[in-house]
Amino acid sequence: MAMLEIKNVTRRFGDFSAVENVSLSIESGEFFTLLGPSGCGKTTILRMLAGFDLPDAGQILLDGKDMVDTPPEKRPVRTVFQNYALFPHMTVAQNVAFPLKMARIPAAVQRKQLQEALEQVHLTDKAAAYPHELSGGQKQRVALARGLVSRPRLLLLDEPLGALDAKLREEMQVDLINLQRDVGITFVFVTHAQVEALALSHRIAVMRAGKVEQVDEPSRLYSAPCNRFVADFIGHINLLDASVLQAAHGHHVHLDIAGLGEVLAPPHVGLASGGKGYFAIRPEQVRIGVHEEVRELKNHFSATVQQFLYRGDVTVYKVRLDNGMVLEALLPNAAPGRARLFEVGDTVSVGWRHDAGVFLVA
């Protein structure tokens, strides 16, 4: 049995269903992320786990015990708040030791655990500082230390990196991964930033409008999204209107892309011939080049360069296919000094392997 079981949980605010019949199970030691746009219900779930909000229906089981009747202060759960919520009248040490003090842990043990927690987040030299004297990243680490100091069963993180600038955010991501691995505490992380979710999580639940759309490992979520919403929400993706010509034919399915012709795609359970939907393919899976470079690929078409964006590490090309659809393709700039290979208006060939992309039922 999973450590944390969320069973058919529903939470309504008036007519609005913030969380609708959600079930999730989270394993001990897992870094689990709730990902979705704002208003999708991810924060409401987090608040119900912390005990600040109660489900209207359903159960939340921690180690098999229903937590619904347990007030926040009695749950073995800590939260790292979005705005850190550090106590402004207490020093870093007092903030971090607060959960220990509330638990009436003997002073000597408190000192030891406080020291450990401060070391874990590299803040030993800031123990006597007040929150207003700290930078955003330091405040973030204090909040983490306060969350971890009393070894909770579960640490909830509510968009904790949201207020940090891009560079610091990347550093904190690495720190978070290491920290979680070292302490082995189960993390439930809430974010709307898909890059963050992919980088940090063992598993991700993608949410929309109070419902869970897909739960999977980051790589599965990225390469095999279950529907258009998930495909579109995680990373960039090309979506082409398509229908199924032949559902099962050996190792691939035959699709018809409107106005373009037949393409081969990886097999997919539950497909029926004639079914309508989208063919979804990531920009980095699309090869772009002169005809000779691309023609050995099973799926290849000619196109016109419409626009390109030089990003340093890669150049993003937007090309128009003969059927009028616009396709994005990434070209890594591995060779030095080659910022662009094609100009706007060039005729190029684009193609992709027969095992790339995925058909999504409409």
Next chain:
Amino acid sequence: MRRGWRLWAAALSVYAFLYLPLAVVVVYSFNDSRLNAEWIGFTLRWYEVLLHDREMLLAAGNSLFIALVSSLAATLLGTMAGMAMHRYRIRMLAFMVLTPVAMPEILLGVSLLLFFIQVLNLTLGMLSIVLAHITFSIGFVAVIVRARLAGVEESLFEAARDCGASQWQTFRHITLPLILPAVVAGGLMAFTLSIDDFVITFFTAGVGVQTLPLRIYSMIKIAVTPEVNAVSTLLMLLTLTLIVLASRFAPDALKGKA
């Protein structure tokens, strides 16, 4: 800055209008003359007279006692009211707590008088004055405390519970330290309001007890003596000190920020 002097002149005349009368009282309290007519010379005689005026000292003692008791009680109740107003956001609650602040004093005085005599059947005296002062001070304390609470992030209270603090521990370790400046400022305000209140005290004092403002009033019915100037100066000094202290503790609330 060409328009500057007009603005300055206007401002100065307004301040002169406000503060000259007070200055006159202070200056004449040091005037070596029985009459408030012309300046004769500097003296501390009137302050010495004050020190030997037994009735005046008794009135001052009463005033201090009433101010102390009523401000302590108003601080406790007003803090609770301010917290309730912040937490429950019930319009009626704010209305009920704040009405005595906005109510004309004379109305409050008359209604308290009727209430004490006809409903409570209370003999007017120290107790009735203290109760009356508590009544009109609660609102002031509540407003200051609520303004302070409005500036405190709600997530701090949740964070405290999250860290394992019970409701009481959250109040004791988080809420109280954060609102303490406002509580102290509110208490000082209540003390100030009590010590120089005249109208409401006049209605609720009965015949037995005299406070400083009542004593001053009964003295000037005859004439404004230099002794009145002296006691007024002292009262002014005390009030000013308290107000300065109060604004030190709760700058946000008193500047109307928060």
